[in-house]
Amino acid sequence: MYLLIVNPNAGNGHAKKIFERIQKMTSYQNIERKTLFTNQPGDGRIIAETYSKNEHIKQVIVIGGDGTMHEVMNGWSNQAVPISFIPGGSGNDFAKGTGQRNNAEKQWQNLISNPTKHHFWNGSFQLENDREKKFINSLGIGIDAATTEIANHSRLKIWLNHLKLGKLIYLIALIQAILRFQPMNIRLTYDGRTRHIENAWMVSAANHPYCGGGLKVVPHAAVNPNHLSVLVIHQISKKKILLLFLLVIFGLHRYLKEVELFQVKEMTMEVESPVSYQADGETGRLQTCYVKRDKQTVHINK
Secondary structure (H helix, E strand, O other), X not given: OEEEEEOOOHHHHHHHHHHHHHHOOHHHXXXXXXXXXXXXXXXHHHHHHHHOOOOOOOEEEEEEOHHHHHHHHHHOOOOOOOEEEEXXXXXXXXXXXXXXXXXXXXXHHHHHHOOOEXXXXXXXXXXXXXXXXXXXXXXXXXXXXXXXXXXHOOOHHHHHHHOOOOOXXXXXHHHHHHHHOOOEEEEEEEOOEEXXXXXXXXXXXXXXXXXXXXXXXXXXXXXXXXXXXXXXXXXXXXXXXXXXXXXXXXXXXXXXXXXXEEEEOEEEEEEXXXXXXXXXXEEEEEEEEEEEEOOOOEEEEO
């Protein structure tokens, strides 16, 4: 049996339209399936937790955005069952990071008739006195998290999505975040060394390069079982930070002296006072965070 987890609200209804097209396909009508819809944040994780114990499920297919896939990954525990993703969100960074190029109908047909299995390893993070969680794209603190918070709560987001200009909200939110943001002092502990970094604007640990709707924010990141790729931006002026994010579009930010790129097996981040973080677009607050590569392999069909 196929388990379909559909977020009809993803991409301002784009995922719903994709599902409606798939519903009309003969291959959808001919398979044994269970189709469930998410209605509010957290539903994807609850559905995944509930059905992980069902031994009749042979494949999970998620139709939604990165947030939906993030929730399912955090709820699904049966490593023997592959999880597939048909992107229908506004950013779809996970699809880009895992090399998915087909349109929804062709991808669906491949998943049903001729799937190819690939390996993926989530990142994982743990805050103080909290359970371990997974991230599929990246975990970041600093200006990217502040930007995501503003974008998520902006009334412009829905309007711009209607006009198919949804990515503009991140540029607008970035400008607002730069005006408000106060650089942080942070202690990073990784691979047997401790560093004290002053005036940090951003620290991001990533599974693949993409963030913010297809931007190669962490350009050296790659899907692998051994390490996470880290980007640090520090000692940069407010005037230059906007230039930096414009350079991200062309992948040229890596050449700025204020940008560091390196790899870690595990890392602890500690800041003097709570700051915003984002994990696959989900935001919160942290002061101490432990990050590592999840050693469990997730099978992803394409």
